[in-house]
Amino acid sequence: MPLISSPPVWREFFQYYYENEINRLAGKISSGDGAERSIYVDVLSHLAFFKEGILAEELFTNPDRVISDATRGIELTENIYDVRLENCVPRFVNLPVARRVLIRDLRADHILKFVSIEGIVRKVTEVRPKIVEAVFTCTSCGKKVSTYQESSNLKYPYECPACKSKRFVFHPEESTLIDSQRIKIQEYPENLKGGEQPQSIDVYLEGDITGLVNPGDRVIINGTVRANPRGMGQKRLVHMDLFIEGNSIEILQQEYEEFEITEEDKRRILELSEDGEIYDKIIKSIAPSIYGYEDIKLAIALQLFGGVPKRLPDGTEIRGDIHILLVGDPGVAKSQLLRYVHRIAPRSVYTTGKGTTTAGLTATAVRDEIDGRWTLEAGALVLADKGIALVDEIDKMRTEDRGALHEAMEQQTISVAKAGINAVLKARCALLGAANPKYGRFDRYAPIAEQINLSPTLMSRFDLIFVLTDDPDERRDVELAKHILRTHRLGEKLEKMRNVSSEFTRQSIEEEILKVTPVIDPELLRKYIAYAKRTVFPILTDEAEKRITDFYVGMRSRAKENSPVPVTARQLEALIRLAEASARIRLSDRIELEDVERVIGIIRKSLEQIALDPETGEIDIDYAFSGTSKTQRDRIMMIKRLVEELEAEYEKGVPEDVIFEEAEKMGIERGKTRELLIKMREKGELYCPRPDHYRVVHNY
Numbered sequence: 001m002p003l004i005s006s007p008p009v010w011r012e013f014f015q016y017y018y019e020n021e022i023n024r025l026a027g028k029i030s031s032g033d034g035a036e037r038s039i040y041v042d043v044l045s046h047l048a049f050f051k052e053g054i055l056a057e058e059l060f061t062n063p064d065r066v067i068s069d070a071t072r073g074i075e076l077t078e079n080i081y082d083v084r085l086e087n088c089v090p091r092f093v094n095l096p097v098a099r100r101v102l103i104r105d106l107r108a109d110h111i112l113k114f115v116s117i118e119g120i121v122r123k124v125t126e127v128r129p130k131i132v133e134a135v136f137t138c139t140s141c142g143k144k145v146s147t148y149q150e151s152s153n154l155k156y157p158y159e160c161p162a163c164k165s166k167r168f169v170f171h172p173e174e175s176t177l178i179d180s181q182r183i184k185i186q187e188y189p190e191n192l193k194g195g196e197q198p199q200s201i202d203v204y205l206e207g208d209i210t211g212l213v214n215p216g217d218r219v220i221i222n223g224t225v226r227a228n229p230r231g232m233g234q235k236r237l238v239h240m241d242l243f244i245e246g247n248s249i250e251i252l253q254q255e256y257e258e259f260e261i262t263e264e265d266k267r268r269i270l271e272l273s274e275d276g277e278i279y280d281k282i283i284k285s286i287a288p289s290i291y292g293y294e295d296i297k298l299a300i301a302l303q304l305f306g307g308v309p310k311r312l313p314d315g316t317e318i319r320g321d322i323h324i325l326l327v328g329d330p331g332v333a334k335s336q337l338l339r340y341v342h343r344i345a346p347r348s349v350y351t352t353g354k355g356t357t358t359a360g361l362t363a364t365a366v367r368d369e370i371d372g373r374w375t376l377e378a379g380a381l382v383l384a385d386k387g388i389a390l391v392d393e394i395d396k397m398r399t400e401d402r403g404a405l406h407e408a409m410e411q412q413t414i415s416v417a418k419a420g421i422n423a424v425l426k427a428r429c430a431l432l433g434a435a436n437p438k439y440g441r442f443d444r445y446a447p448i449a450e451q452i453n454l455s456p457t458l459m460s461r462f463d464l465i466f467v468l469t470d471d472p473d474e475r476r477d478v479e480l481a482k483h484i485l486r487t488h489r490l491g492e493k494l495e496k497m498r499n500v501s502s503e504f505t506r507q508s509i510e511e512e513i514l515k516v517t518p519v520i521d522p523e524l525l526r527k528y529i530a531y532a533k534r535t536v537f538p539i540l541t542d543e544a545e546k547r548i549t550d551f552y553v554g555m556r557s558r559a560k561e562n563s564p565v566p567v568t569a570r571q572l573e574a575l576i577r578l579a580e581a582s583a584r585i586r587l588s589d590r591i592e593l594e595d596v597e598r599v600i601g602i603i604r605k606s607l608e609q610i611a612l613d614p615e616t617g618e619i620d621i622d623y624a625f626s627g628t629s630k631t632q633r634d635r636i637m638m639i640k641r642l643v644e645e646l647e648a649e650y651e652k653g654v655p656e657d658v659i660f661e662e663a664e665k666m667g668i669e670r671g672k673t674r675e676l677l678i679k680m681r682e683k684g685e686l687y688c689p690r691p692d693h694y695r696v697v698h699n700y
């Protein structure tokens with residue numbers, strides 16, 4: 001069937017619907033302003049109504065011909081400046097949902113069709129000029145010859161039209177150039193079912209739509225699907241790679257808008273929010289197959305709802321995202337918890353510290369393997385923007401990521417400055433990390449900082465740290481075993497029912513099923529979270545504020561003179577964030593006393609696990625993060641001075657016994673002194689010239 005599309009038909013369309021835009025663009029061109037050369041056509045609002053939608057349909061099925069007609073149609077339009085609208089590009093946006101194709105569903109049938117794909121920008125190359133029309137001179141007769149360039153390799157003229165010579169000199173400065181960029185779009189991480197690898201597709205962009213997007217942006221790309229034979233140069237394969245020649249980009253607002261919440265959903269969410277047991281219900285909806293860990297599950301619930309991100313009048317931005325670190329023995333279900341959160345979080349990215357891509361956790365600039373262009377690639381934290389990044393084995397992350405993580409966790413940005421690339425990417429995500437102890441098992445009596453391969457400064461950026469130990473405890477072991485066995489047995493029954501005929505029916509095992517079924521359906525919980533984050537912005541009540549102040553000042557006051565500093569301003573901010581999240585769970589506009597109490601409880605639990613100085617039985621953040629408590633630090637200083645003084649008398653090292661005796665006079669008992677001596681030796685403050693004789697290491 002012949003197409004109705006032709007330059008005059010398009011001229012009619014543009015003249016009718018886009019007269020103002022045509023004049024505006026003509027004005028810009030006549031004043032020599034800028035590189036803008038685009039006319040945006042709204043398909044659903046305009047093109048779909050023109051010629052009964054036939055022209056739109058032709059665009060979808062025959063884009064090459066139709067876009068070329070439309071381009072010439074623009075040239076034919078009249079404008080008040082009387083300039084010729086040469087090389088202006090029609091860009092089509094707002095396509096019907098029926099034209100949306102999932103990246104993983106792109107097939108041979110789509111080749112040379114106009115489609116709309118949606119996803120997250122994973123990589124962008126630098127914007128660089130590309131030759132559209134190359135100019136040459138013939139070396140024999142000097143004639144100028146120009147050639148249109150269609151592929152990526154520069155095409156020379158076949159022969160000189162004047163003298164038939166086949167030798168030419170290329171003139172890049174006289175050739176026609178256009179900005180070009182290649183980007184990679186990846187499926188949304190949240191749309192993947194557990195364990196699926198995200199698929200991606202390359203998009204080629206030209207002209208004024210280059211340089212518009214950053215890794216991490218969520219976009220709709222409208223364009224023509226094309227195929228390229230795989231392989232390079234002479235060696236081409238029959239297998240093809242698909243790519244999209246991008247015609248337009250729509251950048252999406254990065255909110256939880258992809259969740260459609262119906263009136264019925266809303267009714268159920270509001271009902272749940274008024275339930276007196278809501279916190280308990282949410283805890284029971286997080287990984288019900290994992291036994292215990294109610295505190296951790298509550299913390300995760302708070303993390304899912306999040307605090308309120310704020311921008312202050314002086315421009316300061318304060319994060320609302322809550323970061324949590326799970327530290328502990330192998331086999332205590334850390335990874336399992338992370339995977340579960342990945343399943344229920346409205347938006348999340350799951351990765352391991354080692355990372356699955358070149359960009360690792362953060363972002364990096366790499367040289368592209370195809371054309372050598374510098375490429376900016378987003379890592380997990382950028383892809384998790386406005387969601388949760390789940391990082392298992394975070395202690396094994398790469399050195400490059402360690403530095404970047406400080407910035408990412410506090411400022412929520414990731415800066416990349418390398419080669420031609422200078423970018424600040426957004427990473428507004430909460431981080432849930434899991435780490436294993438350096439020496440296999442966690443030692444309750446040694447400070448956490450010494451046992452985890454993470455720097456103290458990095459650790460202090462987590463709002464909450466939990467230690468999961470696998471200490472034998474008969475009562476708990478029995479319960480845990482029962483729980484795991486019950487879960488496995490239920491799994492066995494379900495598999496049997498699924499695969500062969502069996503004596504079990506769903507009804508007969510209903511009760512067992514209920515025990516490991518989340519109280520709130522994950523689908524509803526996800527909507528609940530999205531709804532709360534979108535609509536609830538709670539404010540501290542006076543009582544809540546007073547309680548927080550009292551708690552903070554109370555902990556701080558113990559820091560008088562010689563006692564350790566228990567809580568820093570960082571913990572105060574964590575407290576506020578967590579209290580905001582707690583109010584959000586109730587969909588409450590007010591942060592009440594109950595929120596603060598709930599949060600104080602959980603912060604205490606976390607601090608008791610990581611910051612209890614075994615010597616004094618007091619909470620001491622310094623002890624947690626630096627491995628030495630205030631008391632210890634004081635004693636270390638005392639012993640160091642002591643050894644220093646005695647050194648003059650004992651050239652070959654101060655005998656241990658002498659140190660014990662003298663230290664005892666200062667109130668440090670023998671056992672303690674022995675411990676400290678070992679510690680100081682390990683840290684390189686003392687050394688032993690002979691066994692049991694000590695000298696101070698001087699750092700000149």
Ligand code: ADP
Pocket residue numbers: 289290291292329330331332333334335336337480483484
């Ligand atoms: P980790 O990452 O801490 O090394 P995993 O998440 O790989 O541990 O857990 C190991 C296995 O032990 C998993 O199959 C997990 O389900 C099971 N497991 C450990 N602790 C529990 C628990 N409290 N409840 C249920 N299963 C558990």
Ligand code: MG
Pocket residue numbers: 331334335336392
């Ligand atoms: Mg693990």
